[in-house]
Each structure stands twice: as C-alpha cells, then as structure tokens.
Amino acid sequence: KNEVEQSPQNLTAQEGEFITINCSYSVGISALHWLQQHPGGGIVSLFMLSSGKKKHGRLIATINIQEKHSSLHITASHPRDSAVYICAVRSTQGGSEKLVFGKGMKLTVNP
Amino acid sequence: KAGVTQTPRYLIKTRGQQVTLSCSPISGHRSVSWYQQTPGQGLQFLFEYFSETQRNKGNFPGRFSGRQFSNSRSEMNVSTLELGDSALYLCASSRAIRWNTGELFFGEGSRLTVL
Numbered sequence: 001k002n003e004v005e006q007s008p009q010n011l012t013a014q015e016g017e018f019i020t021i022n023c024s025y026s027v028g029i030s031a032l033h034w035l036q037q038h039p040g041g042g043i044v045s046l047f048m049l050s051s052g053k054k055k056h057g058r059l060i061a062t063i064n065i066q067e068k069h070s071s072l073h074i075t076a077s078h079p080r081d082s083a084v085y086i087c088a089v090r091s092t093q094g095g096s097e098k099l100v101f102g103k104g105m106k107l108t109v110n111p
Numbered sequence: 112k113a114g115v116t117q118t119p120r121y122l123i124k125t126r127g128q129q130v131t132l133s134c135s136p137i138s139g140h141r142s143v144s145w146y147q148q149t150p151g152q153g154l155q156f157l158f159e160y161f162s163e164t165q166r167n168k169g170n171f172p173g174r175f176s177g178r179q180f181s182n183s184r185s186e187m188n189v190s191t192l193e194l195g196d197s198a199l200y201l202c203a204s205s206r207a208i209r210w211n212t213g214e215l216f217f218g219e220g221s222r223l224t225v226l
Contacts, residue, residue, distance in 0.1 A: 031212070033215065035217075040219075041148075041199050041201070041219060041220045041222070042217065042219050042220070043201065043203075043217040044217070045214050045215050045216065045217070048213075048214050048215075086154065088154070096167045096168065097159075097166075097167045098156045098167055098168075098169050099144070099146075099156045100156070101153055101154035101155070101156075102153075103153050104153065104154075
C-alpha cells in the first residue's frame with residue numbers, strides 16, 4: 001500500500017462544477033503539500049498545510065491530522081484548471097525527513 | 112525575481128555514461144531539493160541540501176549523488192546510467208531554514224533520456 005493515496009485518479013468535469021480531490025496518508029507527517037503540474041512538467045505549489053484550512057482564490061485546502069486526510073476543493077472550475085494535482089507529505093521516518101508523493105489526479109475541465 | 116533555473120532542459124545519454132544536472136535556486140533560498148519523475152513511479156524524493164550539506168536523502172542507489180555550492184547552486188550527478196534512469200529530474204528551492212516549514216518553488220526540470 002502506498003504511503004500517500006489520492007482519489008480519484010482521473011476526473012472529467014464541466015466548466016463551473018465544484019471539484020474535490022482527496023488525499024489519504026499512512027505515515028506521520030509534519031506538513032502536506034498540494035501541487036499542480038501542467039503538461040510539459042512545470043510544478044506549482046498551491047498550498048502547504050500542517051493543520052486546518054487554507055483558501056486562495058477559487059482553491060480551498062483542508063487537512064484533518066487525526067484522520068490523516070486532506071482535500072483540495074476547486075470552486076467554479078475552469079478549463080485552465082486542467083492539470084495533474086499531486087498531494088505530497090513531509091514524512092519523518094527512520095530519523096530522516098523526506099517528501100512522499102501521491103500518484104496524482106488528472107483533472108480535465110471541459111468548456 | 113527569477114525563478115528556479117535548471118540546465119540543461121533536455122539531454123540524451125547512453126547506458127554507462129554519467130550526467131550532471133544543475134539547479135540555480137531563487138535568490139536568497141538556501142535549501143535545494145531534487146526529485147525524479149517517471150511514468151511508472153511518479154515523483155520520488157532524491158535528496159535535499161542546505162548550506163552545502165546534505166540534510167535528507169531518499170531511497171536511491173549511490174549512483175545518484177549531489178552537492179551544493181556556497182552560492183546555493185546545486186548539482187546532481189548520476190553515474191553509470193541505466194535505461195531506467197530516463198526521467199524528468201526536478202529541483203525545488205525553499206527559503207525556510209527548517210525544510211519542513213518552507214513552501215517549495217520548482218524548476219521546469221531536466222528531461223533525461225538514456226538510450
């Protein structure tokens with residue numbers, strides 16, 4: 001079982017829809033990142049969370065440390081939101097820290 | 112403000128060769144971390160440097176190494192290349208002194224093809 005699981009793996013939505021992407025993890029963490037990757041490879045950091053909730057524009061990220069779960073919400077989705085969304089956790093195991101990534105969720109928003 | 116710069120962007124090597132990739136962080140950022148991305152394994156953490164010292168390391172063989180210079184620029188080296196090393200190599204920089212507290216800023220990546 002992967003240490004970081006994302007669901008769904010793929011999602012196609014219509015413009016304007018509310019979208020939720022889920023991330024569950026099984027390790028102890030100090031922080032969680034939501035990343036966005038467009039075709040061509042460039043990665044943009046959307047949020048870094050260690051507790052609670054953050055909002056930036058149409059994006060909202062929440063984390064529940066007790067349940068080891070985070071969600072990324074996109075309100076009023078737009079075709080430019082089409083990208084791969086990756087959840088990553090800062091894990092501390094074996095005395096060292098590392099970033100562990102989920103497999104990503106490919107989002108396609110149709111006009 | 113210039114972003115994270117990685118060079119070269121694309122390169123082709125043959126099995127057994129070695130390769131060196133370069134990463135220039137955002138000015139003022141002292142932490143640089145490296146990642147490998149492949150279609151099969153996704154993104155994986157390679158290592159992280161801060162003030163010329165490797166602080167954290169992922170689960171990669173010793174053929175993968177890196178270093179950081181006094182100006183915070185970093186290089187990673189892969190020796191004795193294997194076909195499976197074909198990947199997008201990404202670096203990220205952070206302003207934070209403690210690695211687990213800083214937002215990451217990624218470069219565009221270096222795409223390595225091993226023939």
